[in-house]
Amino acid sequence: MAASNVEKTADLLHSAAIRLLRYVRKEDAASGITGAQLSVLSVLVFAGPQTLGALAQAEQVRPPTMSQLVGELERRGLAQRRPLDRRSIQVSVTERGRRLLEAGRRRRLARLTASLSHLPAGKLALLQEAAELMLKAAS
């Protein structure tokens, strides 16, 4: 590999992210809602109603992907489209979506939370800072 320290860090993070997502994804079946859908709901809840395009940008996917995700959320009564003008739409979460968000997210994160729960506060703080650095790096 002959990797520099930066490359080594990137590599480790990459592997860690892959494993972590595989790990939490195992809970998706029970939850009835997928990770991507959960993530969209989360944005809607915390950042409020959004146009589809804005949502796509926030989630870093292409509009068709978001269109499909929102379609699925709508089909399940978790989100709704509402026309803003006649070409753009506003997507917002429904009450049912809001409720399901909490349950679904908790389930998905439960394993992870359990895995982390034995860590001392210092390590948790470290992980939080790392997560923030990762979010910045990936934007």
Next chain:
Amino acid sequence: MAASNVEKTADLLHSAAIRLLRYVRKEDAASGITGAQLSVLSVLVFAGPQTLGALAQAEQVRPPTMSQLVGELERRGLAQRRPLDRRSIQVSVTERGRRLLEAGRRRRLARLTASLSHLPAGKLALLQEAAELMLKAAS
């Protein structure tokens, strides 16, 4: 949310992992090899030849998934199956696979490496430790 500190950490890490993978995945098209395939090659290079089942366990996927991944790698001349006894096979990387690993991984990680390159050594160390904690948590 009313989340405890542990839950908050789990949540942040979860989001960060999602974003990070979406971010690096953008390089896959150029690389000609996908993240999952890359990951399998990586195991083969660093841990040596493996049975298919062992590989599946190492990568935390089901045997059919690994069978398909190895099939694709073999079709591209990057790995090869060899019978051990008559029901188990040994998968090993080819020279071509070894070469491609380096190129592919570098390409996939290039963006991430670039994003991290401005960080001081201390933050890199923090990220490395975090990655190791994540790997441990997700096993």
Next chain:
DNA sequence: AAAAATAGTTAGGTAGCCTAACAGTGTGAT
């Protein structure tokens, strides 16, 4: 009013993952 930019959808395709069902091979108890 025509051209250009913008917003979203539809169509079609790929990769990664899964479970269920199956075939063949090894192994251990009787």
Next chain:
DNA sequence: ATCACACTGTTAGGCTACCTAACTATTTTT
């Protein structure tokens, strides 16, 4: 020795998350 059981891997079929290309329909700009 054999026969049931466990193990290893593959095939078949299906789902979700992505993508690009092409299209429709609306603003906006000139």
